[in-house]
Amino acid sequence: MDGIFYTAMSGAKQTLDSQAVISNNLANVSTAGFRAELSAMRAVPVQGDAALSTRVSVVGSTPGADFSPGPITSTGRELDIALEGNGWLAVQGADGNEAYTRRGDLQLDGNGLLLSGGLPVLGAGGPVIVPLGARLSIGSDGTVSAIGTGEDPDALVQVARLKLVSPEPGQLLRGVDGLFRPAPDANGNVPVLAQDENLRLVSGSLEGSNVSAIESMVAMIDNARRYDMQMKVITSADDNAQRANSLLSLQG
16 A cells, blocks of 8 residues: 555655746746756656565656747847857856856846846956946847947947857756756866857847747646646545554454
């Protein structure tokens, strides 16, 4: 009887973990450049000295992310960019190290620091800082140009160039912060990707999330039903165990 408990209990727990992944994807359905996180479950035997072939559990995992492109829409906003092909934008993560994102709805803070999702955007020489009050434009090669307040168009000057990289397929891993980085080397160091001079972007446009709201809602309903079924199995097994105990008590 306990074999049923093992299977249903572990299945219910991993179903809740899968539901959390789907909920996070659904919450980012409107986040620019978001890549959906994948989840999977598999059956594994219970390990230990008293392991039996009838004891199995369920293990959930997040094997990676969905790297399919999101839809690109024109916004006309000068600081919106959509990366073409396999291009990624370099940003400075919360840990101070370089990471990569497809999020292109860039912003400026009060110090002229260019941000993507609240994180500094990196150029060839570090975080990109632009003159305050200047009108900005971003070229197809990532060049950031500025015109000072009240100046003529002839006064357009290049102030920075965005760092764009093109990793090999499968080279990037998703972090818990939603950013992507290459796998660590043998010493545990995360390599930094070199800038790709041939990459291009589309200014005045945004790449949307590749999360399908309909598919995510269907997956959430499916997970909820699966969880209910597993809880019913536990309840039924507990009822059967109580009935068996009652019969044994009567016979005694």
